Amino acid sequence: MSRVYNFSAGPSMLPEAVLSRAAAEMLDYGGSGQSVMEMSHRSAVFQSVVDRTEALLRELMGIPEDYAVLFLQGGASTQFAMVPLNLAAGSGRADYVLTGQWAKKAASEGKKLLGEENVHIAGSSADKTFSYIPAEESLSFSPGADYVHICLNNTIYGTLYPYIPDTGDTPLVADISSMILSQPLPVSRFGLLYAGAQKNMGPAGLTVVIGKKALLEASRPGTPTMLQYKTHLDAGSMYNTPPCYAIYICMLVLEWLKSDIGGLGEMEKLNREKAELLYSFLDQSRLFKGTVEKGSRSLMNIPFVTGDKELDGKFVKEAEKAGFVNLKGHRTVGGMRASIYNAMPVEGVRALIEFMKGFEVQNG
């Protein structure tokens, strides 16, 4: 068996140790005589999976007691609607910072649900095709907004906030889909965090919401039951059938992070090492160059170009033949993008750089 190095932005690589354990436990989980895929979500054995997953997530991320953890479905995209439906229950106004496609999608869902006039754009980096994060001083928050929404790591453009905006008493909401578990995060600075699991914590189908309990109680009139945070808070994420198998794989990923890696501080060191290897290669390359301003570079998603579309295409094709897959940039930006999430080993990044060096010699 030969496995490829998968640089996909999501769904993405999972640690091999996790896949092996899932395979070994497929027919009989913990002596239950069944797969986690087959068991009742109301059974004691499955409840122990959910409890363990939540406990591990709380421990690894240092989630405070007054925050809830919800295991939902619908992807990060459903959160674009749930956030305004639940959190804009006060003034009905919200601020959004536009730093890429996902941030824009979140804002347009906000406009749809709250009305165009009630959504204030507090900052944007659209002027330079989202190649940077706006300086904190340039953000203009509106007084009395119910929340401020940001996208902390911009998967498509490859930017990461180098700071956490200070929004005073206004709750800060962040889409952390493509950076959750990649480094420690001061959870208490946020009112609510959400992430689709398929980038850095497990398979598609699971969405994790971490929110201050007090913020999850209210919702706007007419909000469907399934879209109310309170429904899931009160039912311990068991109002209806949760994404059982995805939660179980997430538990295995969290066990791996804790036991094999040693926590998020150690994970960050490895992620910095990988990103620095690739960025320093790009900074001195005659053929390839990164597209993001230095102070805003993501540790997870690294876009780069040759400056020649045909050559970009040739690179992606040849890389794939050599076992480096999914390096094509997002359809809206072109070029290449290497997503190097937690599960990408340092050797994968080193091997990619060697391959890029060879391509440069032949095509530079």
Ligand SMILES: *Cc1c(COP(=O)(O)O)cnc(C)c1O
């Ligand atoms: C992938 C991604 C999304 C969309 O996630 P779905 O789970 O497919 O809805 C939203 N935001 C960010 C930052 C992403 O990376």
